[in-house]
Amino acid sequence: MLKIIIPTIMLIPTTTMCKPTQLWYTTLIHSMLISLLSLQLFYPSLQPIMNFSNHNLQQNQTSTPLIILSCWLTPLMILASQNHLSTEPLSRKRTFIITTIILQMLLIMTFSTTDLIMFFVLFEATLIPTLMMITRWGNQMERLNAGTYFLFYTLMGSLPLLVALLSLYSNTNSLSILTMQLSPTMLKNTWTNSMWLLAALTAFMIKMPLYGLHLWLPKAHVEAPIAGSMILAAILLKLGGYGIIRIMSTTNFLSKTPYYPFMILALWGIIMTSLICLRQTDLKSLIAYSPVSHMGLVTAATLTQTEWAYTGAITLMIAHGLTSSLLFCLANTKLRRIHSRTLLLTQNMQLLLPLMGTWWLLASLTNMALPPTINLMGELTIITSLFNWSNTTIIITGLGTLITATYTLHMFSSTQWGELPQHIKIMTPSHTREHLIMTLHILPMMLLMMKPELIWGPLYC
Amino acid sequence: MGWSVAYWLKCLETRKGALQVAVIEKDPTYSKASTVLSVGGIRQQFSLPENVQMSLYSAFFLRTINEHLGVVNEPPIDIQFNPLGYLFLASEDGAAILEENVHVQRDQGAKVSLLSPTQLKKKYPWLNTDGVAVASYGLENEGWFDPWALLHAFKRKAISMGVYSCHGEVTSFTTSSTELLTPERELTLSRINYVHVQMPNSLENQPVECSLVVNAAGCWSGKLAEMAGVGIGSPNTQDEIKLPVEPRKRYVYVWHCPDGPGLACPTVIDTTGTYFRREGIGGNYLGGLSPTEEEEPDIQDLKVDHSFFQEKIWPKLAHRVPVFESLKVRSAWAGYYDYNTFDQNAVLGSHPLVENMFFITGFSGHGLQHSPAAGRAMAELILEGKFKTICMEKFSFNRFITGEPALERNII
Helix, strand or coil, X not given: CHHHHHHHHHHHHHHXXXXXXXXXXXXXXXXXXXXXXXXXXXXHHCCCCCCCCCCCECCCCCHHHHHXXXXXXXXXXXXXXXXXCCCCCHHXXXXXXXXXXXXXXXXXXXXXXXXXXXXXXHHHXXXXXHHHHHHHHCCCCCHHXXXXXXXXXXXXXXXXXXXXXXXXXXXXXXXXXXHHCCCCCCCCCCHHHHHHHHHHHHHXXXXXXXXXXXXXXXXXXXHCCHHXXXXXXXXXXXXXXXXXXXXXXXXXXCCCCCHHHHHHHHHHHHHHHHHHHHCCCEHHHHHHHHHHHHHHHHHHHHHHCCHHHHHHHHHHHHHHHHHHHHHHHHHHHHXXXXXXXXXXXXXXXXXXXHHHHHHHHHHHHHHCCCCCCHHHHHHHHHHHHHHHHCCCHHHHHHHHHHHHHHHHHHHHHHHHCCCCCXXXXXXXXXXXXXXXXXXHHHHHXXXXXXXXXXXXXXXXX | CXXXXXXXXXXXXXXXXXXXXXXXXXXXXXXXXXXXXXXXXXXXXXXXXXXXXXXXXXXXXXXXXXHHHCCCCCCCCCCCCEECXXXXXXXXXXXXXXXXXXXXXXXXXXXXXXXXXXXXXXXXXXXXXXXXXXXXXXXXXXXXXXXXXXXHHHHHHHHHCCCEEEECEEEEEEEEEEEEECCXXXXXXXXXXEEEEECCCCCCEEEEECCCEEECCHHHHHHXXXXXXXXXXXXXXXXXXXXXXXXXXXXXXXXXXXXXXXXXXXXXXCCCCCEEEEECCCCEEEEECCCCHHHCCCCCCCCCCHHHHXXXXXXXXXXXXXXXXXXXXXXXXXXXXXXXXXXXXXXXXXXXXECCEEEEECCCCCHHHHHHHHHHHHHHHHHHCCCXXXXXXXXXXXXXXXXXXXXXXXXX
């Protein structure tokens, strides 16, 4: 583990000390090397015995894909930000890259820690670099409002989480994930235990986000700069999912009743947010609402606590992380050229940028969960496990899939076909850098299609 | 014109809230704007079919204005439309042209009648038909209305639909440009990224990021276009062609004549170009004359030259309407025409080189009456890429480059 964290931390002095002309590709190549190095974390997950030297920082099959995804995204974030930061002075560029690297480091540690309090501290700590990115480098004036919503929604949820963890500590005198599975906690079906579960899960529900608590997400995603949107959509939402899975698997909670409000909100949210997506006029806002619906599926699945559900949840988290990040990058390429996010003004891009049209097609297809992508594997597994839990959920999840396909196709058709807009007479052709970002998003998805066991989590059959 | 475009953009957008529109107004009191200083007439009698269509649609719009521009819980709009036709008088030389024009107008659906001198004398006994060979009179959809009411109706409705209104002056644009090599020459296409707006009474400059700019600045459009780089460039290239719109001062005089033509007095346009119409019901009339090229008054301010009336207009009025020999000038004002020096017709459409600047200007005195139709055409061009209802291809900027004027013969 340390061989990934130390180079990441050392990337900070590298950024401050490298020559100005070499800033971007130095950081890019180094972070790419770190991410390739992190791929070897997959290895232990294929063995039955896990042997770690450190007791505090370990990983298992739940966290490994997420660690690798966060390492993989950092070079992509650096690539994507190059354009909009080109006019900034050098020190500000360095600060931005350092913020990105700090965020990566905190994320790696969050996913690999074994202690729940350390997880909590790092979970909160990831808020700070993200807030810096949104409020400092965002485009519109609304970013201040967005930053406030983002910060305070998460903090409101985290306070009960802290109390819950402390009360758990006072009961069991240890919050290590490794040993908590063995100690009997929460076995009584009392009101106190239900309140404890509510307190513990609220923070993660807000992060996921659950439908009733999702208002921060469209604001934050839309106002963030491209790197911020990427990391938010790809990883920070999955922090919530990861937290739920950890809490659920370590505390053996007996009663099912406290789960019902969350389940209902999650399932209802799938349909509602998909319908909201259909009515959106702002491209980035449309892409921002789609995670809410996919994460609704993940939330509902993790709350059922079955093997297939966990498998599907982790798969969909990874798949959706890559897809959402890809869609945001595509929207950014358009934004850079037209300076407007309105769907109406960005039609018929296929004539102007045909190869980018290919990426748009692939992104839309994966967002729709086309077979044989990993998105489909995740969604299908989740839908099946929910059907097992209760037969009527198939109506909701089926309808949700249908509407997801509808709004994805609507987004694709309005950006790619239609009347050529009058005010675009010349358009800079796609940079190789942009094609590289898209390829680097699609490549893991294609490779994972071949060997999905890597992201199927610890409980696959 | 700007508020009309803003209203139509919001009206025609496919989803509510799809576009964010901001109108930047230098002077919200509109003290020098052509719109509110206008005489407020609307006529169908033009020689270009597009102009006739625009006027027909605008008349329909004004007739049903509360359906279009009515806002819930606000008082209804009283546009004070006074329906009376325009009477164009033509001498021997102009008779053939007048008849051709009437033909074009009837083709487009306007109801215009041709009158011989005897019919004229019977209908308007106060008119001296000396030198008049034929006259055309508009039977429907012509008259005059209150320009303030229309402007504020558009503004109120647009703001209720979510258009942002900004009080400030556009001082400059930030553009980014790309070079294009064509076989003949090298072209520089530029794109406006930011509009710098200076706040009133301060040195504060606010850059506004935008994707489209609609230049509806009336007689100052030429200056605004120059800020974006239209007209500044190496000579003998496309860059060099400016927007040929400049302010021209026109006077309007109001006089009182108790024995005058009375309530049935239409807007009469004389063979000499002098025009007059009834104003109110107390025996007041207003009118004016477009000066010739040599006599163009100074545009620095809006001071009225009374000697122009005494020397140029009064004799012609007195000749045409003998009762006007004794009249008393009550007041006068001056306003600017956004005069298109190339062919005195509208400029509507985008610029070939500055990608995202659209023009809707240069109407040379008949902008107010065309504003609903022109606004709709502009909104269709922006939202759908082409003109759907009235084809305004003739009015595009490209005619300045190719050198083909779209001449309108009936300019007052």
